[in-house]
Amino acid sequence: MASPDFSLSVADCPLIQVEGWDGMLGQFESSLSAALGTKLPASVGETVRHKNFVIIRVAPRRLWLALDDGTQGSSLAIDPDLGCSVCLGEGRMRFSLAGADIASILSTCIAVDWHAPTTAPGRAVQTSFHHVPVLLIRTSETSCDLVAPRSFARSLQDWLADG
């Protein structure tokens, strides 16, 4: 990596996806919120950090529960009349990027405006990185996580390392 003020680490990304059925969203969210013990992000791109996980609304009826490193993912019991869950704990990798040069380096990877309100710390954005769908989670002014499919991870890591 050419930039001295940039760091990258890659780790597994335990993840659970939950989704509510159309027409049952209110009940689904109430139930989920109670089960998790916290409020849910209200709109797509919002995140809520709670205990050892971050809840991200990735679609109007779909949320991801991204667990911190080292936390084992499992499925989450959801009333099948309200929605469903699927464990995505094996198929994603988390790229943690940090440093003052992060915006410059990311500009060669993704078409996301680092300074826009939609990417402020605590926000998440789905985008494309070298044609690969990724989820960017802004973690601070100078850091973010990219959640990427495992099969593409090494290619993306090579791209970042060459940046």
Next chain:
Amino acid sequence: MNAQNKRLPGGGRIDRSYPVEFSFDGQKMAGYRGDTLASALLANGVTLVGRSFKYHRPRGILSAGPEEPNALVTLGTAGRREPNLPATTLELGEGMAAESQNRWPSLAFDVQSVNGLFAPFLSAGFYYKTFMGPTRRAWKVYEHFIRKAAGLGRAGTEPDPDRYEVRHAFADVAIVGGGPAGLSAARAAAAAGARVALIEQDFLLGGQLLAERSDGAAASWLNQIEAELKSFDTVTLMKRTSAFGVYDGNVIGLVEQRDQVGPPRTGEARQTVTLLRARSIVFATGAIERPMVFANNDRPGVMLASAARTYLNRFAVLPGRKVIVTAVNDGAWRTAFDYAAAGAEVTVADLRAAPPTALVAEAARIGVTVRTATRIVDLHGGRAVRGATLAGPYGQSEAACDLVCVSGGWSPTVHLTSHLGVKPRYREDIDGFVPGAFPADRFGAGAMMGNYATADAIEGGHRAGVEAASFCGKSAPVSAPSKLDLGETITTMLREIPSAQGGKAFVDFQMDVTTKDVELAHREGYEAVEHLKRYTTLGMGTDQGKTSNFLALSAMAALRGATVPETGTTTFRPPFTPVAIGALAGRATGHHFKPFRRTPMHDLHLANGADMLEVGLWMRPWFYKQSGADVNEAYVAEMRNVRQAAGLMDISTLGKIDVQGPDAATFLDRVYANGFAKLPVGRARYGVMLRDDGIVFDDGTTTRLAENRFFMTTSTAKAADVLSRLEFLLDTAWPELRVAITSVSDEWAAMSVAGPKSRAILGAAFPSLDVSNEALPHMGLHESQWEGCALRIVRLSYSGERAYEIYVGATAGEQLWSRLLEAGRPFDLKPYGVEALGALRVEKGHVAGPEIDGRTTLDDLGLGRMVGKRSSFVGDVLRRRPALLAPDRQRLVGLECIEDGKRLRGGAILFLPGEKAHGHGRGRITSVTFSPERGHYVGLALLAGDVATEGSEVVAVYPMKAETVRARIVSPVFLDPQGERLHG
């Protein structure tokens, strides 16, 4: 080394403390930091810079910007070689080595300049007329020589070692153009609170203000506003950056050149393409001065008046001492005055009978000769202009000169504004086209809008900047910009009608289009500007006709007796300036060309001698080197091992989709042609999806994990398409269904153990698992945990052997693969690659991508029985079209080679015995393999149903290798038609 004999002792914006050495055609020369290659060449007295496209006429430097049609050079050597670069846009760098183009053996003596003698045969469209005979193939012979004779520079053929980059950028307000209007707009938008990107193609800001004296009011104004802009954290000044295109969503394509201040920094890109997304755009792209059209108007030493002034005031170069300035407007007079002040002998030949008296008086005061109602009708000289023939009220006269400054008026630079469909609108008062009505998020200012006076440009830029910021919701109070009055007079100009009298009078310098070519096009009926363009190639050079467009259309308008707006303009398309392919590709070359997908066992495959193959984006083992010396030997050995013992295959690349919800079974019943609603929990089923038009879309297996949950697999190639299709159907066709679909392709490491010993291997690998036929029958499912990870085993076969697909969490993939190999060693378990996989399925008669090719139906593939009398699934209605049921439709058959020592080939065309092997034949071979079971080549083919009789013969013709082989039509299932191997 040449002395800079044309350089003035003082002035200019060059840094005389930093001399720069460069070469042109091998000759070493010197310039200064702050020079362009063009200004440095002029400073060194170089007038002849290139040869023209068709006639190889000597050409000099016409302009001082990207509109340059003549002075194109090649930079660099080997892989770094880049041709067709305007010398006028190249920032002079230390050691720069430039070469002239399109000449042999030298620029001064170019053999192909004899082309000029053949001009009568080389008129517009000459190749359509002259080189069409005597036979139809004659053009193929001529083309080679014509293309060699005419052309521009040659690109390098070696890989370019330099780095290029593509990046994304964002702004509230993007301002294209760093002249007075653009600078003023940037200041206003930034002061209003907007995040601003100011784009300037030059390495200095200022635009036309750089043509003013470097110690005058313009320079002070420039310094002040540049300092102001730099004081904003929210302003990005993008110098050396050309906007080459404007696209949907206010995306502006930019290409930035590396600066030439020092050697490249480590990892620095030579060129960077930026895709800038802006909420609003201010176009301040200025205007391009028009040349004038008269005989031999292309001689070296003919220069746009504004360019001549730029070379004098910005670069302190005096390219000529006997100067004729010919014009139809006031602006060019300022060039005359500046040259006179610099010591040149200047004559102004103004076509107007009565130019403004103030200009005439000033000319008299400083000793400039003025000839009104006078035009140049011819120029003399070869490699440099020596004199001019002037025609005025008192007849013709000769005048010696070494520099001719021309100004035929100005054309606003509307190219970029046109890219998104804003039609140019003719403004009679300026005799030029300006942008039509902008949408709400785009604005224009300055000369681009026809406001040529500097004060107007600053005011217009300020207004546009405020409005553009306001569009973005940024409306902080903004103070008025500093004023700058350069004392310009702007009067109505006279339209110059191009003249075709005398020698060649060029309209388009780069493409060697003359007024006679325009007349010819008119005579032959190519009157529309788009026809004129294509017939004459006008405006089709690398300069995109920036200096020629208006001249040509006004010439055509005169010929047609129409007005300019009636005649119209051609369509402006990206790119505005040429962009190197390397810049567009950025880093996406070599191993970065596309991302690769690696399965969880990728490294193990490499460590175990796999020869990898790209399959779509996936890297898959093609074959294992220990199986054979090459792929042909290896795959047969791997096949034999699967048939006789067992093989292990990485199938992680299969598409895998989790389907959940109370309506999941209903959903699958609709998307698959065969039914799934009654599939018992714990069982799998092969399924086929159709497109809406009844053609087979994809196949795969789906396993019912629970009442409301299914595990679908798709082909590797169609995984993304299937997921997208399912999402589309759920969102649009059946939004009422409570179903969630999620790609879990990356979740699972998947491997298949296939072969007669597979059950024993499975038992050895999972001792606690009951692998009996009763517990785990064909199409049965087992789910449990293995080493803390989810484990899923589905008994499915693709090879025709007893086989188990084993799925485990991706993180445990390597571990399980190793475990299976270890457990299978006593049973001769060996890994096999995709070549053997494909061969095994051909032997079994399973269809795959070559057969499911977007043209075949279920019946074509012999799968119609799966559907029975079902209905109400996607594709059901249109699959019943008569054309899809015709008896002569090609359908799947098996073929076996019946000639010793010969082979079948995929793609071979099938004919009946005795038929002439011509055309598309009766069908084609889709897949082939050598069958160890049969001892010869077998294949699957699609053959016309009316001749596809089992037992009869066909002839397979493979023209690529001139091979013909006889084959017998057989059942496509070559192996175990009763399925005993896989069921037991």
